[in-house]
Amino acid sequence: MIETIEPKLTAKDFVTDQEVRWCPGCGDYSILKQVQTVMPDLGIPREQIVFISGIGCSSRFPYYMETFGMHSIHGRATAVASGLKASRPELSVWIVTGDGDALSIGGNHLIHLLRRNFNINVLLFNNEIYGLTKGQYSPASPMGSITKSSPMGSVDHPFNPLALCLGADATFVARSMDRDPIHLREVLKRANAHSGTSMVEIYQNCNVFNDGAFEVFTEKGTKKINTLMVEHGKPLIFGENADKGIKLDGFKPVVVNLADVSANDLWIHDEKDAVKAGMLVRFFDKPSSAHYLPRPFGVFYTEDRFCYEDAMVAQLEEAISKKGKGDLDALLKGNNTWTI
Amino acid sequence: MSATTELKKNVVILFAGDSGDGIQLTGTQFSTTAALYGNDISTFPNFPAEIRAPQGTIAGVSGFQLHFGSEKIYTAGDAADVLVVMNAAALKANIKQLKDGGIIIANTDGFDAKNLKLANIPAEQNPLKNSSLDKFKLFEIDVTKITRNALADSGMGTKEMDRSKNMFVLGFIYWMYNRSIENSITFIKEQFKKRPELIDANIKVLKAGYNYGDTVEAPMQRFEVKPAPVESGTYRSIMGNQAAAIGLVAASQKSGLPLFYGTYPITPASDILHDLAKNKNFGVKTFQAEDEIAAVTSAIGAAFGGALAVTASSGPGIALKGEAIGLALMMELPLVIINVQRGGPSTGLPTKTEQADLMQALHGRNGEAPVPIIAAYSPSDCFYSAYEACRIALEFMTPVFFLSDGYIANGAEPWKFPASKDLKEINVQFAKNELKEGEKYLPYKRDEKLSRPWAIPGTKGLEHRIGGIEKQHETGNISYEPENHEFMVKLRQAKVDKIADYIPLQTIDNGNAKGKLLVVGWGSTYGSIKTAVNEAIEEGYDIAHAHIKYLNPFPKNLGEILKSYDKVLIPEMNNGQLVKVIRDKYFVDAKGLNKIQGLPFTSIEIKNKIIEMVTK
16 A cells, blocks of 8 residues: 655645735735744644634735635624634634724624633734724724824723733733744744634734834834743843843832842743733833833743633533434424324 | 303413413413314413513513414414403403403402502502403402412412412313313423422312312303314424424434524524524534624634534624625525514514514615525424525525514414424535646536535635635635626526525415405414405405415516416515515515504404405
8 A cells, every 4th residue: 555645735835826915015924924834834734724814904814825714704703713613623723813803893702702712823913003994093003193083193092902812811812023933933833732712912014004013122223122022931031132131029020130130030931820921911001101111022821721612512422422312303203292 | 060061163361460470381281281182272472571570560461372273273363262360460461352251260369459559550440349341251269369278288388389379270271171180280290300299289279270160159151172173193382483493403414514503692582592502412503602793603604614504683683693694695605594583673672573674684784685585484384494494505505594583483383293204305515626637626616506616624625715805706716806796796696596496386375376365475474364364265255365485586486476366465564575575576566464563463454454455
């Protein structure tokens, strides 16, 4: 017998024949590239992978992935994916969504997806703006954002997306960015490996309507002093020369100079610590703020919790073991009949 | 004392009391016994919108109407022959339903000062004491007192004793209609298996009620209703929602596809969810979503994965699902949408019936968005309609509406249930990878039904993307090309129209193929129209009845049928919806008869209109 060994797939095998139509310079290109690059390493056959999106610039994503895919309606990718995963637990399901799609029109489905903990990966492209509708503020836009629909500055207080997700009992919460391919690929792999809903917020630059929204975190000159790359078991260190750290003063995180404080006394990142994860995602102030702390990136929180689809399948199995496989004629007949 | 016995062809009993009085149980027990005896029956429960409305008030009145006879029964009855009332509020709320000369059986304890006050009846106007009920036959029984006496030795508290009051009433009605109490004894034994003391108490009170008829020193009449000449066979009692749930499971079993039911609780559709949730051993996955939109979109996700996907709601929920139904239609995925209609618009009358969502089913989406529609006409027909909706959805790759309403959803009738082997086959085949080297998969290539292939995730080589944006013919790729859009809109319409080639022709339910007047109905008005037309034909009027089950597309011969009569009458529980569609499509001068009271038509209302139209 000749055994045919499937050649290992490459990133190219995940590219479709469709022309990519994002604006030149859009952060989405990099994210697409990293996802296509990571895919072959996951060891999942292409036909077992499904990408589902809602509406928005990011939601064009499935058309560019040579897998199964659905471009659904605004805000509902999370609900569509829930139904698919419930009926086909063996599939690898990925949701691609944006800050408007996930946090505004689809906010309800997002929190319910997270509490149910379907084993699905969510890629939330956050550009803090509505791009497809050409430049209105989003629920992630900072207060005072000057946009087409807020010429005097928006008066909406924005969501802190990952704090919202932790509030909904998410079991995997991480943040990455379009401009750091290596970091993004690592986070994507971690998200895939997690059993449960993996929420990955990806800072993505909209160079047309909100250019530079995240540049202090993504650009060379400012990145090191404004970002905190967290790693499980490692102290929170950042700064131009990795010379600063975060220390807990009681419940208060404070920035310290490593010249004054030993690394052993710093906050050691623990992905399993829900309380500390809650504090990490609250490092959310603007650089101009008096209490400014660097913006963290990486995997903030992971938890092992049963997945909805597994519990659902277990109930069906339990019902069959208790009552036997359903007998349609018995169901048609019911419990009480009479003959005339 | 001995009582006289009168033979009756059919009887309507209306049981009414406080929602805590066990009225629904009393009604269903009598119905089951009547059915076992061989009567034809039809029942309709009428309960308050509030779960625990204040005790003794009009808002808290629960009713159960039963129509049984020695002839074929099609409705729960226009008006009651017998009204059983447990308190003053129940009398006040239902007296209009009683025929002149009808019998009232009143629990006198429910007419004390407190109960009169709760029913907003001044103490000096106690209807049992003044002459307001003179045109009826009033029987006053102190049910509470007799029940307590019967249980004096039981050691039970009065509160617990009073819970058996309904068994006294049931026993007494059994006596009135010469029925055996055995079926209810069996029921009580089963129901209270775990509390033997309650078995004894309830049987004791049931017997006390029966014996009361024999011993009471008052002129009492007994009635006899002989078995009906129904088709021989084995029957069960079935409610519409229950039938719909079984229909979905049957379609799942016959198609070999797992059933996914995504829904959000809403009156009066929730019972379908409750029934399906009990059938997990059939591989049924019920998903109680966070809202109506998630209910339908989760079903769409399941359909993409290859499940028999169903979502259900009532009008307000269907409004929320509109955009997603358009998505299913655009992607051409099979999806069954059940609308158990209720009074609208907005929250409307949640517990009352109406059929005002036909236009919503036909047109309630953005863009040119045709969806096939099937409507059930009776509780048992909910089984066949749900099954047929699944078949069409799967075989034509389209969303399909199944319309029911509160009246048939909660109404019950005997059902000569089918054997699974006699159900129509449902043919489903997922697309297989039969592509030649270099050939591209075409997810929107059509077969002779204009249906597209269903390639589910997991099928190697058939990876493809679908979505809500207009797509190019056959490839399914995004296309904004003007001519393509027009072509696709017409193609999707042609696909739905083509279903007419695969559904039965319209039949005449009753009457001649030509004549003076055709009464056209759809949905739950069937029973009232049937009864009215039957009577009018017996009286010599040249009329007929056609009931439309396939509302989109219509059966191919419908136009021809409509034109075979001088006049067309369309009774509907709405402000005139089917009548507009028929007039528009067939240029027939059809007239509407409309009732928008949250209540079904009485057959007399329809009959009067029929006579008016044929005699003018």
